Each structure stands twice: as structure tokens, then as C-alpha cells.
Amino acid sequence: MHHVFSDGDREFIERSRMFFLATADADGFPDCSYKGGVQGFVRVVGPSTLVFPSYDGNGQFRSLGNVAMNPSVALLFVDFEKPNRLRIHGTASMHDDAEILSGFEGAQLVVRVEATKIFPNCPRYIHRMHLEEESVYAPQPGHTPPVPEWKQMDVFKDYLPETSS
Numbered sequence: 745m746h747h748v749f750s751d752g753d754r755e756f757i758e759r760s761r762m763f764f765l766a767t768a769d770a771d772g773f774p775d776c777s778y779k780g781g782v783q784g785f786v787r788v789v790g791p792s793t794l795v796f797p798s799y800d801g802n803g804q805f806r807s808l809g810n811v812a813m814n815p816s817v818a819l820l821f822v823d824f825e826k827p828n829r830l831r832i833h834g835t836a837s838m839h840d841d842a843e844i845l846s847g848f849e850g851a852q853l854v855v856r857v858e859a860t861k862i863f864p865n866c867p868r869y870i871h872r873m874h875l876e877e878e879s880v881y882a883p884q885p886g887h888t889p890p891v892p893e894w895k896q897m898d899v900f901k902d903y904l905p906e907t908s909s
Contacts, residue, residue: 850883
């Protein structure tokens with residue numbers, strides 16, 4: 745266990761297309777979310793610091809709402825093609841200034857995590873899987889993601905923000 749990213753950690757994180765984010769609310773009740781994007785959507789920007797974008801979601805703000813009340817987070821990166829896992833515990837903060845947002849296509853906010861523990865995890869039970877295709881909804885330069893069908897349903901129109909796509 746360490747608190748500084750190694751070159752191997754950085755490479756693994758920055759080639760990942762997804763990770764799982766664990767948060768907890770003010771009462772300590774846990775929640776876990778899948779976070780996905782194109783390779784490079786998570787970046788190591790300092791010895792113990794990584795950043796990732798928060799994209800348009802379902803409007804429940806379960807992850808970011810929890811971070812606002814309780815900044816303790818855990819991240820789990822899994823490589824299904826070459827079985828490997830990396831766990832990160834740390835403290836998260838949210839940023840919406842124009843400079844940081846400009847570096848992340850499609851981001852509504854950028855989450856910064858100061859790692860306190862970084863450690864590999866035994867990969868022996870990881871099922872081998874291969875990427876079939878990236879999600880068409882993943883923001884990236886030169887690509888406008890389509891509006892998800894569910895966000896166009898009348899049943900949800902009163903619950904989604906005007907700018908939600």
C-alpha cells in the first residue's frame with residue numbers, strides 16, 4: 745500500500761475506460777456508481793492526485809451529492825482484458841471553473857481526488873472480457889453524444905433540468 749502513484753498506476757488509470765466510485769452520504773450510508781468514458785478521461789495530475797469529469801447523468805446526483813456531504817471516496821479500476829485491479833482511497837472535491845472544465849469535453853464538473861491509499865488488488869477472480877465498442881454517449885472531442893431515449897420520455901420531463909441531454 746502506498747500514497748503516491750507509480751508509473752504503472754498512472755498507465756493503468758489513464759488507459760481505463762471505466763471505474764467504480766464508492767461514496768457515502770452524511771450518515772455513512774454507502775453508494776457505488778459506474779463511471780465510464782474514453783481512454784484518458786481519468787488523469788493522474790500529481791504524485792497523489794487524479795481528476796475525472798462528471799458527465800450528464802440521471803439527475804439524482806448520488807455520487808456528487810454524497811461527495812458534497814462526505815468527501816471520502818474509494819475508486820476501483822478493473823482491467824478485464826489483462827486481469828488487474830487497482831484500489832484508491834482518498835478525499836474528493838468538485839471543481840467547475842472554466843479552465844479545468846475546458847480540458848474535459850462534455851464535463852459538467854471535474855472531480856479531484858487526493859489519494860491517501862493506493863493499492864493493487866488480487867485479480868484472480870476477474871472474468872476475462874473484451875471491449876466490443878465504446879459507448880456512443882461517452883463525450884470526446886469532435887463527437888456530440890445523442891440524447892438518451894429515456895430522457896425524451898414524457899414521464900421524466902418534469903424531473904430533468906432544462907439543459908439535460
